[in-house]
Amino acid sequence: MAVDTIPGSLPGPASGNARDKTNAAIQKSIRGRYAAERRFKMYGVAAILFGLAFLAVLFWSIISTGYTSFVQSSFKLDVFLDRSVIDPSGQKDPNALRSADYTLLARKALATALGADTANRRDMREVGQLLSRDVDVEIRNEVLANPSSIGKTIPVWVLASGRVDNLLKGQLDRDLPAAVRKVSDQQLAWIDKAEAAGVLQKRFNTGLFTNGASSNPETAGIGVALVGSLFMMMTVLLLAVPLGVAAAVYLEEFAPKNFWTDLIEVNINNLAAVPSIVFGLLGLAIFINFAGLPRSASIVGGLVLTLMTLPTIIIATRAAIGAVPPSIREAALGVGASKMQAISHHVVPLAMPGILTGTIIGLAKALGETAPLLMIGMVAFVVEYPTSPMSPSTALPVQIYMWATSAERGFVERTAGATLILLALLICMNLFAVILRRKYERRW
């Protein structure tokens, strides 16, 4: 122990007895002090371990639930594009092509592959339950893209139904009695056969990234939400950054220090702490009710998130500008630069890493924001991709929120999967901010 280092035997000016007394007292108190220090360190380590444990549980639960959403069960079918079903008139009329009964073709193809009796209506119904309800869309798209294939047999990967997917991912217990299993014994036999033959496989789920909203979990994706979030991020970037930086430069460099600027400063700091739902109410009142912008549009979401991000950017920019040493300003002024030149040539470029870091952190915060978007009607069932910021869309966190309220097993794994994607995006943005800061900090 460090007690050994106490210079108890050093010759001191005090007489022997008094000296010993003092040393004993010091040794006693020092033991206590070291113990207190050790205790304090232990509390800190315990707190950090506690936090890490929660983080581990969080990640474990999300990843274990969500990783299956990145693959999706599909059948590989050789679909005979029967001319008499698709195009009986032979005119290749687009409307006729669009409304043809592709589900029937898919069922027939699957029944053939499984060796089921195509004439038996009960069998055909059971075969049909193995396919996604949106299977017609997949085949229709193939036909519309290539009408010359009508009359031929083409190989297509089509999505299996949600319950087949659940079974393959082990989310359905196949040992349950058939009555409560949702999959009949016959279907189970078919599924095993198809899987053994390689006709039924789990493939990478591109639909998760490209599809819009759907009531069938197997065809639901975050495509629309991603585009909506992208539009909103662009709106925030275009509005919040110039406004925020200009406000910060003015407040930091030009504004006189008086009651009014103090008031503004206090209020900017307060705004950064205002609950985001309040910004949603503000956006609803101003942008939708007063300015008449469309509901559910990503432009409104972007404007609301701009208001929310502005304080963050202003505060970060002011801190970054304040951290530029005054000697740089003096140097610029000393050679005859005007104040504006000193700021735009030297101060702002030097503050840029800090400004960018603040901006990225602000954007990341905006990307994960849900509450204000609920207020402005972005909780919408949007199937079509938004073509402009004015068209209806959703956002990534809102999509997660909507899926979280659905009961199907497929939506549960998608909720976790989309959360993983959102977290990955946020981690990337924060990492980028850290790299920027590391690369450019303290160049003087």
Add this chain to the structure above:
Amino acid sequence: MLKMPNLEIHQPDAVKHDTKVSAQDVNVYYGEKHALQNVSVNIPDRSVMAFIGPSGCGKSTFLRCINRMNDTIPIAKVTGKIIIDNQDIYDPSLDVVQLRARVGMVFQKPNPFPKSIYENVAYGPRIHGLSHSKADLDEIVNASLEKAGLWKEVKDRLNDPGTGLSGGQQQRLCIARAIAVNPEVILMDEPCSALDPIATAKIEELIDELRQNYCIIIVTHSMQQAARVSQRTAFFHLGTLVEEGNTTDIFTNPKDQRTQDYITGRFG
């Protein structure tokens, strides 16, 4: 009579130069504080004038009045007149940017821009539009670095960052930067206080050369330095100008008791 410190003193030039900068009853207030009181002094052209005095005596404050650097402090208020070449620099019609192009400044701590050596020197000429082509600018940069005695050391690495130079080189770079805009007066605020003795000697040598062409005003804490580089010296104490005269006279035959006490090391 006290024994004078053993100082090597530059003989004042035989030629008397005209007055370049003339201060008349200059007062500076920082808010309530009366930092500088009724300072009147004439500073000759093509020579070095040193301001000495204990910390907080107002010598830096006065220096910063000469290129209106005090304007950047919101609470500072300056009264009186400072005349450079028959022009009052506190006249409202005078442009402060133009003034600072004529009155360059070198600061206590070397403060090169975090840019290349070339860009550091080229910045002033560029913003003032002193060059019309790249060749012009190269020529100005070259000449300024040459005058600052830095050309030989940096000519092969003009694109390296200025902040990568040693302290003394950085300070000479700052002098080159000031020279590049072709000023008439150069203010130096304790330019050697952050430097080692060898770098200090180089800067002092440089100051001695520069006085052939510029009016140089230097604030220094070191009386030896004032004695070595200056022809005239002004002693400040508690916000007043106590005594001003030829450096030789100030150091060998001060008129005021306070000056004598200071240069003999009684206080400060």
